[in-house]
Each structure stands twice: as C-alpha cells, then as structure tokens.
Amino acid sequence: MSTVFDIPTAELRRRRSAKWTTYPSDVLPLPVAEMDVRLAPGIAAALHEAVERGDTGYAGDVTELVEAFRGFALRRWGWKVEPDGVATCADVGVGVVEVLRRLIRPGDGVLIMPPVYPSFYPWLRESGARTVAVPLIDRERGGRLDLDGIERALADGTRVVLLCHPHNPFGRVHTAEELRALAELARTYGAIVLSDEIHAPLTHTGQGFDPYLTVSDAAAETGIAFTSASKAFNVAGLKCALIIADGRRDLLGEMPEELPWGVGHLGLIASIAAFSGEDAWLERLAASLAANVALLRDRLAEALPGVTFPEPRASYLAWLDFRALGLGDDPAAEFLARARVALGSGPAFGLHGEGHARFNFGCSPELIDEAVTRMARALRS
Numbered sequence: 001m002s003t004v005f006d007i008p009t010a011e012l013r014r015r016r017s018a019k020w021t022t023y024p025s026d027v028l029p030l031p032v033a034e035m036d037v038r039l040a041p042g043i044a045a046a047l048h049e050a051v052e053r054g055d056t057g058y059a060g061d062v063t064e065l066v067e068a069f070r071g072f073a074l075r076r077w078g079w080k081v082e083p084d085g086v087a088t089c090a091d092v093g094v095g096v097v098e099v100l101r102r103l104i105r106p107g108d109g110v111l112i113m114p115p116v117y118p119s120f121y122p123w124l125r126e127s128g129a130r131t132v133a134v135p136l137i138d139r140e141r142g143g144r145l146d147l148d149g150i151e152r153a154l155a156d157g158t159r160v161v162l163l164c165h166p167h168n169p170f171g172r173v174h175t176a177e178e179l180r181a182l183a184e185l186a187r188t189y190g191a192i193v194l195s196d197e198i199h200a201p202l203t204h205t206g207q208g209f210d211p212y213l214t215v216s217d218a219a220a221e222t223g224i225a226f227t228s229a230s231k232a233f234n235v236a237g238l239k240c241a242l243i244i245a246d247g248r249r250d251l252l253g254e255m256p257e258e259l260p261w262g263v264g265h266l267g268l269i270a271s272i273a274a275f276s277g278e279d280a281w282l283e284r285l286a287a288s289l290a291a292n293v294a295l296l297r298d299r300l301a302e303a304l305p306g307v308t309f310p311e312p313r314a315s316y317l318a319w320l321d322f323r324a325l326g327l328g329d330d331p332a333a334e335f336l337a338r339a340r341v342a343l344g345s346g347p348a349f350g351l352h353g354e355g356h357a358r359f360n361f362g363c364s365p366e367l368i369d370e371a372v373t374r375m376a377r378a379l380r381s
C-alpha cells in the first residue's frame with residue numbers, strides 16, 4: 001500500500017498552518033501535531049462543494065454530525081452513543097476547560113498523568129485547577145496507569161481525573177482492565193474522569209481501543225469523553241469537537257449558551273464527511289504510520305544508537321529518550337540550534353520530560369530520514 005505521506009517538502013513549505021510557519025524555512029518542523037497529508041477524498045469534496053456554494057456562514061444544526069459520529073463509534077468500537085448525551089464545541093481544549101469550570105472551584109486538584117500533552121497545563125490553569133501529577137509508570141515500555149498513586153490522590157481529595165486515552169506522547173492505548181479499575185476508584189471516591197480521546201481513531205493496525213465510557217457501568221456513570229475528527233483527519237484548524245457525557249447530561253445542560261457557536265461550519269462539514277465515509281482512508285493512514293515507525297526505529301538505530309522510544313500503538317508521535325546521549329534536560333533545544341530540526345521539548349510535558357523530545361512522524365519518509373540524518377550529523381560535528 002502506498003504511503004499517504006507523499007507530499008513533496010517544497011509543497012508543504014507553502015502551507016500557512018502553524019506547523020509550517022512557526023519556524024524559519026531552514027528548520028524541519030516536527031513539534032506541532034499536524035500531519036503532512038492531503039485531505040481524505042470525501043472531506044476534500046465536501047469542503048470544495050461548500051466553498052463553491054459560498055456556504056461559509058455559521059454552523060447550524062449538528063444532528064447530522066452526531067449521527068455520523070454515532071455510526072463511526074459503533075462501527076469502530078461497538079460504542080452505542082446516546083444522541084442526547086452529546087454536545088458540540090470548537091475544540092477539545094475549550095470543551096475540557098468549560099467542563100472543568102463546572103466541576104471544580106478555584107484551587108481544587110485535577111489529576112493528570114505526566115509526561116503528558118503540554119496543553120493540559122494551561123487548560124488546568126485557565127479553569128482555576130491545581131495540578132495533581134501522578135506520572136504514568138513503566139514509561140520505558142509505553143506507560144501504564146499508576147492505580148495506587150491515583151487512589152492516594154483521590155483519597156486525598158482530588159475529584160477530577162483528566163485522562164489522555166490514547167496517551168500523548170507515548171501513543172499508549174490504556175487497557176480495558178486498567179480503565180475499569182480507574183472507573184471503580186472514581187465511583188468509590190465520587191470522582192469524574194474526563195477522557196480525552198482525540199487520538200482514538202488513529203490506533204495502529206491490529207490495535208484495539210476501548211472508549212472509557214464503554215468499559216463498565218462505573219465508567220459510564222463517572223466519565224465524560226472528548227473527541228473530534230481534528231487529529232485523525234488533519235482538520236484541527238476547522239474547529240469542531242464533541243463532548244460525550246451520557247451519565248452526566250446534567251452538566252451538558254449547564255454549559256455556556258455560546259459554546260456550540262464556537263463550532264466552525266467548515267469543521268462541521270468536514271467532520272460529518274470524516275466520520276461517515278473515510279474508514280478506508282484511516283486504514284491506509286494506519287499502514288503508513290506503521291511504516292514510518294519502523295523507518296524511524298531503523299534510522300535511529302543506525303545513526304543515533306542509544307536513542308530509544310516506546311512502541312506507539314496509536315497516533316503519529318514518538319517519545320524519544322535521549323538520556324544516553326547526555327544532551328541535558330532539553331535535547332529539543334540542542335537539535336533546534338545545532339541541527340535545525342524542531343522537536344517537541346520534553347520538559348514541556350511535565351514530570352519525567354527531561355532528557356526526552358517528541359518526534360512527529362506524521363510526515364514523509366524523506367523527512368524522517370532527513371531529520372535523523374541532520375541530528376546525527378550535528379552530534380558528530
């Protein structure tokens with residue numbers, strides 16, 4: 001199967017998105033979580049048609065989106081989503097912050113599991129939360145929930161857990177067993193689990209995924225999920241996300257009136273197309289991602305021996321461990337300065353981020369090769 005990552009770099013450099021405009025043109029930009037793909041055909045067609053029609057007003061009724069997502073969730077994960085338990089918002093970040101604002105008072109603890117997606121920290125600050133960090137354990141092997149640590153934090157009064165499932169930056173898909181144990185703890189201590197499932201459609205070939213809300217009755221009662229088409233179909237700039245809170249519909253009723261108005265009309269159109277008819281494109285993407293993981297592993301072994309990363313089971317991010325190379329706390333800063341390769345800075349992911357950097361392999365094999373070559377050359381010189 002041919003790769004979906006086939007866009008020449010010169011063409012990518014004409015993009016005006018954050019990934020391709022944040023750094024000078026001599027830098028290979030690998031931090032921002034966008035993929036270098038063309039849109040899936042059905043999404044491109046739906047957007048072209050909307051532009052042709054001049055159909056660029058406000059987003060209207062979202063019933064079609066909710067139905068498209070319900071179909072997607074049922075086909076992919078056997079998840080029966082109740083339409084009344086779904087709300088829409090501009091993006092996952094906005095949704096999490098608004099839900100947190102309703103769940104906590106300023107200064108209340110919210111549990112996160114570092115190293116984790118850096119925007120979790122500003123989201124918590126924005127909602128007035130205090131960060132309660134319970135790092136993932138077994139990190140060299142892809143990370144696992146520290147259920148004992150989570151129980152201690154809940155016993156200590158924390159009432160909200162922000163789960164990243166699949167986990168960014170490891171690409172770990174938490175198991176149903178772990179999630180059931182988490183849900184039992186949440187029920188016992190009267191806590192809520194906010195499950196950020198934005199990377200879920202990006203599981204690699206052969207890897208299953210259990211949405212948090214499906215793993216048990218306790219999870220359905222204690223969970224609120226957040227998702228969107230934005231990562232999997234590369235439409236983050238179009239702004240459309242879903243909050244699924246079947247067991248906590250009361251909360252959805254308390255959301256700010258203007259929240260659904262943040263949804264972008266083109267985002268709505270693109271998301272309907274994505275969730276309705278692009279399963280085959282996702283399969284092609286998953287195969288391309290697997291090939292890129294293998295290439296990254298081979299090239300690192302050849303050119304930068306000692307640099308390792310846990311096998312990602314979802315998405316397009318690799319958590320590279322540079323500690324054997326003695327590059328200090330922030331290897332990304334070294335590589336930006338010395339190799340003109342931009343990686344995600346490890347310390348921004350919180351505890352245990354030092355000595356690491358995140359590599360976005362949602363790019364062409366040529367760029368992966370070029371990035372590793374430049375990094376190795378910089379270390380030799």
Ligand SMILES: Cc1ncc(COP(=O)(O)O)c(C=O)c1O
Binds near residue numbers: 092
């Ligand atoms: C785990 C996770 N959640 C949320 C987001 C951002 O989502 P949004 O743009 O919908 O706020 C990202 C982006 O990379 C992410 O990795």
